Structures are given as C-alpha cells and as structure tokens.
Amino acid sequence: MGSARIVVIGTGYVGLTTGACLASLGHRVTCVDVDSLKVARLAAGQVDILEPGLEELVSRGLATGRLDFVVGSRQAVVDAEAVFLCVPTPMGAGGAADLRAVEAVIDEVAGALPPGCAVITKSTVPVGTAQRIRGLLGRTDVPVVANPEFLREGTAVGDFLNPDRIVVGSDDQPAAHWVAGLYADLAAPSVVTDAASAELVKYAANCFLAMKLSYVNAVAELCERLGADIESVTEGMGYDRRIGRSFLKPGPGWGGSCLPKDTHALVQVAESVGFDFSLLSAAIQENIAQRDRIVAKIAGAVGGSLAGARVGVLGLAFKAGTNDLRDSPALSVTAMLAAHGAEVTAYDPAVGGEQPGMRIVDDPYQTAKGADAIVVLTEWDEFRRLDWTYVAELMHGDAVVDTRNLLDPQSVLSAGLSWLGLGRPRARVLAP
Incomplete structure (x- = not known):
C-alpha cells in the first residue's frame, strides 16, 4: 500500500x-x-x-x-x-x-x-x-x-x-x-x-492478563503460608509453553490505564447479555484483597500498627518506565497507609509535584530518613543499585518490604536490615 x-x-x-x-x-x-x-x-x-x-x-x-x-x-x-x-x-x-x-x-x-x-x-x-x-x-x-x-x-x-x-x-x-x-x-x-470479534479481542486479552496477575498474587500468598518459594514455583510454571513466563511476577496489585477499566467494562458487557462472569469478578476482588494484604504486611513489619509509623515509599507510577499514575496500585497502598495513620515519604524517578497523603522527595535516600520501614512499590531498576548500608544508617527501623521482589535480599540483609518479599519464605531468605 x-x-x-x-x-x-x-x-x-x-x-x-x-x-x-x-x-x-x-x-x-x-x-x-x-x-x-x-x-x-x-x-x-x-x-x-x-x-x-x-x-x-x-x-x-x-x-x-x-x-x-x-x-x-x-x-x-x-x-x-x-x-x-x-x-x-x-x-x-x-x-x-x-x-x-x-x-x-x-x-x-x-x-x-x-x-x-x-x-x-x-x-x-x-x-x-x-x-x-x-x-x-x-x-x-x-x-x-x-x-x-x-x-x-x-x-x-x-x-x-x-x-x-x-x-x-x-x-x-x-x-x-x-x-x-x-x-x-x-x-x-x-x-x-467482524467488528464485534475485533472489539472483544482487546477485552479478552487484557482481562486474561489481569486474571493471570491475580492468580500469581494469590499463589504468592499461598507460598508464604506453606513455606514455598514463589520464584521457584513460577519458574517451574513458566517452562510450560501453555503458560509462559510473562505476567507471573507477584506485586502490589495490577493497575494502570487499561486493566482496571477493561475488567470492569467486560463484567458490565457480560451482565448486559445475561452472563455472570464470576471468574473475572473474582480476579477483580483478588486484586483489591492483594492491596489489603500488602498494607497488612507493612503494618506487621513495623510492629503491628501503622499509627505514627514513618514509611518510606520507593515508586509511585503503576509500572517502571512510565510516569503514569492512573489507577496505580502504589497510590492505592500509600493512601491506605496514610488512612491508617502512617507518615509517608515517597520517591519516584518520573513523578514529582504533590500527591495527597504523602510528601514527595527528589532523592530516594530522603525516604529513609527516620523511616521505620522502606517499601518498594514500583520496579524501577535504580532501586536495585541503592547503597543499603547508607539506607540503614538513615533509617530508624530496619524493615524493607519489597512488594516487587526486585531487590537482592542479601544486599539488604548485609546492611543489617530485614527483607520481606512476596511469596518468599523468611527463613530461606535469611539463611547465610
């Protein structure tokens, strides 16, 4: 043409x-x-x-x-x-x-x-x-x-x-x-x-990915309760060509400009023709539950109560490589932390300005000053390269909650901090 x-x-x-x-x-x-x-x-x-x-x-x-x-x-x-x-x-x-x-x-x-x-x-x-x-x-x-x-x-x-x-x-x-x-x-x-089939392709694809993410987050929770390791589990799953490796990383929930609205829209479309798409509805509810679990995990890391706790947050965009905050799970988690009385200081390499319920800083180390816990919510590569010994010197507490399983646990542990990921057994992580 x-x-x-x-x-x-x-x-x-x-x-x-x-x-x-x-x-x-x-x-x-x-x-x-x-x-x-x-x-x-x-x-x-x-x-x-x-x-x-x-x-x-x-x-x-x-x-x-x-x-x-x-x-x-x-x-x-x-x-x-x-x-x-x-x-x-x-x-x-x-x-x-x-x-x-x-x-x-x-x-x-x-x-x-x-x-x-x-x-x-x-x-x-x-x-x-x-x-x-x-x-x-x-x-x-x-x-x-x-x-x-x-x-x-x-x-x-x-x-x-x-x-x-x-x-x-x-x-x-x-x-x-x-x-x-x-x-x-x-x-x-x-x-x-035909037009209807093409329109449905997009929803069917995005909703499948949302269900896959909700599934792996649920499996990560199961790993924690059973003493299994989500990284080994997803590696074993990913070699199966029917499943593949993509969208098998646990996190603080899915968000962004597409998956939240597309999942809800397809549920509505299904209801309009008399079909109860309970499988997709369950994935949406699981995504909400994941954010509740993340907040509970952070609360546990600071002693059980978030009231008055200082929490440093690394990452606000819904995914690394973008400055998009639309339906970001990081914002949902930080809002919940603030609602529970936590004092939140946040850094994201692509996000500046002001956000409700938190203080935005322009240096990742500023999030650690006096913090009871550091929480990784977006998978920016630069967080892997932080000087965790320096972070430990700045912190009041010692908890690092890595909701993306992004960091090298040994680097964090060697600095005298504790590391808590998703679906990773603490005993195995802390072993020398």
Missing part, C-alpha cells in the same frame, strides 16, 4: 504513538487535540509523555513533513482517507466504559468526512461500539472499523512497530482489509474479522 492520508484524533499515549508510528511507516498523519497548548508543544517537538523513542519519532515526523498537529477535528478530516479515534474511554458509572468522548468526536466530524473515509476505533471500546458509531454517523458511505491497540506503556513504540499481531474488524470486509494494509510494512500476522 502507498501513503495514506490519516487523521488521528487524540494525542494521549495511544494517539500520539499511533500517529508518530504511522508517519514513520510513510503515511501522512495529522494528529488532532482539543488542548491548544499541548498541540503547540507537540508541533515544536516537545513530548511530555515518558515513552522511550516517542519524542525521536515525533521529531522525525515533523522534520519529514509527514506529521503535523492541529486543533479541531472537523477541518482536519475533510480530505482524510482514515480517521483513527484515540480518545479516552474511561470507566463510567457502574464500571461500564464512558463513550462520551467518542460520541462527541463523531458528532463533530460526521458531516465533514469524505465518502469512503474509514472511521477506525483505536481506543478500547465495548463490543457493539462500531455498530453504535454507524448509527451516530447516519451515513452508509463511511465504513467503521475496529482496530484495537496492544501497546504497553514504557514499550509502546516497540510494541507498535514490532507487534505480536494486528487485529482489524469490520462488517465491511473490504474496508477491514484496507485498514490492515496500512500496516503492510510490519512483519506481523493479521487477524481480519
């Missing part, structure tokens, strides 16, 4: 990555946003999202003239061949996806779209959204296509340019195949199907 004239509406993680990457594939891309200041910064090559490689791609697209940024969707789409909808679809009332941003865009562009222009949902949307958009458009000459994204924050550019698969669905099969052709230069299998 040759170069296509593409409009991407929305410049968040998904929209900006989509626009910059499509431009790198040779397409002519206009990215649209309602925020004029943000558009001006992007047009000057200034990217505020922490995403490796993204700023370079944006700069290259601007330099080649294949990428530009504007305010206002209606004028931007008048000569478009494809319009990607990359607007927020947050969790709404009762857990269902809130599609007001999608509907607002459709209302704005419906009359301006040229005949044959494909309207493509890139944002995660419930099954039936393509059909709903067709009704809102009120046009039979504009195909609607579902093309879900599978981008991980922190590796979004690599995921886009080296995908596991490309999923495209539409009840207009020629349009679906044309959209799949936009990715022709990428060496990845394509799944071209």
